[in-house]
Amino acid sequence: MTSLEIEGDATQLAQDSVLAADVQGFTPRTTAGQAKAVLLTGATGFLGVFLLRELLAADLTVYCLVRADSEEAGRDRLRANLETYDLTDQIAMERIEIVPGDITLPRFGLAEDDYQVLSGQVDAVYHTAAKVNFLTPYKWLRKSTVSGIHEVLRFAGASRAALHHISTTGVFSGQTGDNTTPRGEHHVTGPAVGMPLGYTKSKWVAEQLLAQARDRGVPVTVHRPTQVWGDSRSGACQRNDFVWRFVIGSIQAGVYPRNFRLKMNLVPVDYVCAAVVAVSRQDAAVGGIFHQIGPAAIDSVAIRDFIAAAGYDLKEVSVIKWLKAISADVSNAMFPLIRTTMLMEQEEQPPFSDEITRGFLGGTGPDGTDVTCPAIDAALFATYAEFFVRRGFLPAP
Ligand SMILES: NC(=O)c1ccc[n+]([C@@H]2O[C@H](COP(=O)([O-])OP(=O)(O)OC[C@H]3O[C@@H](n4cnc5c(N)ncnc54)[C@H](OP(=O)(O)O)[C@@H]3O)[C@@H](O)[C@H]2O)c1
Numbered sequence: 105m106t107s108l109e110i111e112g113d114a115t116q117l118a119q120d121s122v123l124a125a126d127v128q129g130f131t132p133r134t135t136a137g138q139a140k141a142v143l144l145t146g147a148t149g150f151l152g153v154f155l156l157r158e159l160l161a162a163d164l165t166v167y168c169l170v171r172a173d174s175e176e177a178g179r180d181r182l183r184a185n186l187e188t189y190d191l192t193d194q195i196a197m198e199r200i201e202i203v204p205g206d207i208t209l210p211r212f213g214l215a216e217d218d219y220q221v222l223s224g225q226v227d228a229v230y231h232t233a234a235k236v237n238f239l240t241p242y243k244w245l246r247k248s249t250v251s252g253i254h255e256v257l258r259f260a261g262a263s264r265a266a267l268h269h270i271s272t273t274g275v276f277s278g279q280t281g282d283n284t285t286p287r288g289e290h291h292v293t294g295p296a297v298g299m300p301l302g303y304t305k306s307k308w309v310a311e312q313l314l315a316q317a318r319d320r321g322v323p324v325t326v327h328r329p330t331q332v333w334g335d336s337r338s339g340a341c342q343r344n345d346f347v348w349r350f351v352i353g354s355i356q357a358g359v360y361p362r363n364f365r366l367k368m369n370l371v372p373v374d375y376v377c378a379a380v381v382a383v384s385r386q387d388a389a390v391g392g393i394f395h396q397i398g399p400a401a402i403d404s405v406a407i408r409d410f411i412a413a414a415g416y417d418l419k420e421v422s423v424i425k426w427l428k429a430i431s432a433d434v435s436n437a438m439f440p441l442i443r444t445t446m447l448m449e450q451e452e453q454p455p456f457s458d459e460i461t462r463g464f465l466g467g468t469g470p471d472g473t474d475v476t477c478p479a480i481d482a483a484l485f486a487t488y489a490e491f492f493v494r495r496g497f498l499p500a501p
Contacts, residue, residue: 113242114297117305120250121312127257129321132227133264136387139227141165143265145207145256146232148185150342151270151332151373155230157195158377162385167201167226169212169233178202189340190491207233207252212259223262228384231256232270234307238346238444242302249306253313257322266323268384271311273330273369273395273456274304286457289328289393301444318391325389329376329396330369330456336478337374339491346441351411352498353430353438360411360418361426366404367453369397372484375477379461382468382475395458399479410485415501437497 134140142159146152147168159166172178179202186192203222205212211219233252235245260267276287278298285291296308311326318324333348334341343352347368354360376396383389411418421429427445430438438445465475478484492498 116243116246117296117309120246120309123257123313123316123320124254127254127317127320127322128261129317130261130264130323132266132323132390134227136228136266136390137385139164139266139385141167141225142228142230143167143169143203143222143226143259143263144230144232145169146234146270148181149232149236150189151329151376152232153182153185153189153191153195154335154373155232155270155377155380156200157191158374158381159230160195160199162381165199165201167203167222169203169205169207171206172202172204175202175204178204189335190338191340207231207255208248209251210255212255219259219262223259223265226259226263226265228266228268229256229260229263230268230270230380230384234270234310236303236344238301238303239440240302242305245302245306246309249310250313253310257313257317260322260324266325266384266390267314267317268325268327268380269310269314270380271326271328272304272307273328273397274299274301275308275311275328276454276456277301277304279454283452283454286455288457289395289460323390325384325391326393327376327380327383327396328393330371330398332373332376333370333480334372334488334491335374336372336484336487339487339489341373341488341491343437343492343497346444347407349437349441350445351407352492353436354418354426355411355416355498356436357426357429357433357438358418359421359426359429360408361404361423362420364404364423364426365452366407367401368403369401369453369456370480371396371398372478372480375475378469378475379465379477383461383464385468386464389464392460394461394464395456396461396477397456397458398477401453401455402480410482413482414486414489416489 142164144166147156170178275293296305299305314324379396383394430436469475493500
């Protein structure tokens with residue numbers, strides 16, 4: 105990027121981070137623990153559908169805002185997503201209300217009457233919907249981010265509903281120099297201009313808008329997971345994040361990069377969703393920021409050992425040879441991310457801390473146990489790999 109481009113980017117990010125004047129504070133109509141009906145965005149995605157399972161387990165009525173032409177088409181899309189993640193038997197479709205809509209459209213694209221009726225029923229909003237794509241530059245994400253956050257905030261205001269927003273620890277990316285201080289819930293985020301991905305810039309802008317809404321008195325809670333991996337029981341997982349593409353691509357190519365600088369905090373989706381819901385049901389959490397992180401970061405040596413323990417025999421080669429092997433096959437899962445590979449290798453992820461969050465999770469699990477995060481070890485990795493083999497995304501070892 106040239107210095108002129110960086111300057112232009114900084115101006116754009118600053119302009120996009122200004123909250124519209126019509127978003128005003130309000131007192132939520134129920135306490136956090138008394139919420140009965142919630143609106144969920146993003147249930148046709150990965151994290152959203154597991155959050156749906158958790159919200160239903162908490163006995164909430166869930167309205168799912170789904171991009172579709174009709175309620176029936178939206179229901180079909182959700183049903184297909186349940187199948188994708190092995191959740192068909194765990195979620196009762198009849199307990200779910202489908203609302204066809206789009207977060208980027210005024211009133212979500214709903215008719216005025218429907219919008220009024222919906223806002224009269226919802227006590228809390230869980231907002232997971234976002235364009236999640238590491239390859240898309242910020243300029244193509246900005247409109248949907250800015251309008252999406254504004255529309256969600258307007259709906260929360262119309263409903264007097266608390267808003268629970270899913271962000272990411274990626275809002276700390278782009279910080280250089282200090283790679284040892286853990287980034288806790290109140291650590292300063294940004295600067296967005298230094299972030300290598302448009303996606304993380306857009307999540308940072310969303311947080312800036314929400315922080316202003318919070319200052320105006322909107323009950324906003326922000327949840328920041330690290331890289332989310334699959335369900336720790338079934339292994340069901342999405343396969344589009346950088347690390348899974350890295351794993352699947354390496355297995356497809358039969359080679360693994362020696363001394364690859366990759367260190368990532370990974371966290372199972374079932375823990376993320378259990379923690380989000382447990383925290384969101386507590387009045388003291390309203391207005392807070394929370395982190396959902398795995399117990400320890402995982403590096404490329406650990407991933408190599410997990411792959412070997414799952415039964416895949418890969419030849420270790422130099423990063424250059426590995427890149428050559430990936431580039432030689434357009435169908436390789438890692439092929440589209442070759443450019444991002446170089447960016448990720450340059451970027452050392454700082455450690456994160458979740459001390460405040462863990463303080464809210466004591467005794468919130470089944471039978472009064474603590475909600476805790478399982479470590480991703482060789483056994484859990486093998487569970488994920490088995491899911492991918494069942495789905496045909498990985499060859500059997
Ligand atoms: N996956 C991770 O590792 C991770 C880590 C940290 C934070 N997060 C955050 O978690 C959230 C979900 O991520 P994900 O991995 O589950 O992504 P995903 O699988 O791509 O799901 C994104 C969801 O957002 C919906 N959506 C996008 N634009 C929309 C719009 N204009 N109106 C209505 N719905 C829209 C999508 O609907 P369609 O099906 O119609 O496209 C889909 O349901 C995101 O906010 C992401 O930033 C994810």
